[in-house]
Amino acid sequence: MNGYLAWDETAARNVINALKAKPGALLPVLHELQETFGYIAPDAEPVIAEALNISRAEVHGVVTFYADFRTTPPPAHQLKLCRAEACQAMGADRLAERATARLGIGMGESSADHRVCLEPVYCLGLCTVAPSAMLDDRIVGRLDERKLDALLAEVER
Numbered sequence: 001m002n003g004y005l006a007w008d009e010t011a012a013r014n015v016i017n018a019l020k021a022k023p024g025a026l027l028p029v030l031h032e033l034q035e036t037f038g039y040i041a042p043d044a045e046p047v048i049a050e051a052l053n054i055s056r057a058e059v060h061g062v063v064t065f066y067a068d069f070r071t072t073p074p075p076a077h078q079l080k081l082c083r084a085e086a087c088q089a090m091g092a093d094r095l096a097e098r099a100t101a102r103l104g105i106g107m108g109e110s111s112a113d114h115r116v117c118l119e120p121v122y123c124l125g126l127c128t129v130a131p132s133a134m135l136d137d138r139i140v141g142r143l144d145e146r147k148l149d150a151l152l153a154e155v156e157r
Contacts, residue, residue: 004038004074011036012044016051025052026062030069039070077116077155080134081107081143084123087131095131095148096120102152116155 005011015036019029029048033040040063049056063069081087081096100106103118110117126132129141135151 005036007037007041020051038074075110075114075117080119080121082124082132083120086127090130092131
């Protein structure tokens with residue numbers, strides 16, 4: 001799924017050891033772990049703390065503070081709907097309602113089959129082609145019901 005490695009402590013230690021000498025290594029380590037595994041496994045926190053000689057509470061605090069760090073394996077797809085003012089003015093609220101109804105999940109939730117999560121974002125930088133969305137790493141501007149339905153059909157496969 002998504003090309004991530006399955007969580008493995010040995011592989012995690014290799015990532016951590018490669019970066020631990022960097023000044024302010026905690027954030028680079030966390031980003032690299034998430035890039036490698038798709039999330040920061042709770043089992044990684046004590047390993048990181050030990051390697052960086054910081055408290056586990058400090059590691060946990062940083063992991064939970066930043067919204068982009070995941071603590072569970074990612075779903076197969078991530079659908080982000082822009083909720084910023086320009087997109088709202090162009091009908092994003094109606095599209096968000098359509099997506100939540102069709103997927104049966106709320107904003108910030110994942111489907112029970114772990115196929116998709118629906119995330120609100122507060123600007124994709126596409127105000128001139130509002131409303132906008134991002135499916136995985138693909139940006140979609142001028143989102144309308146037809147384009148949204150095509151994205152939803154893609155994640156439901």
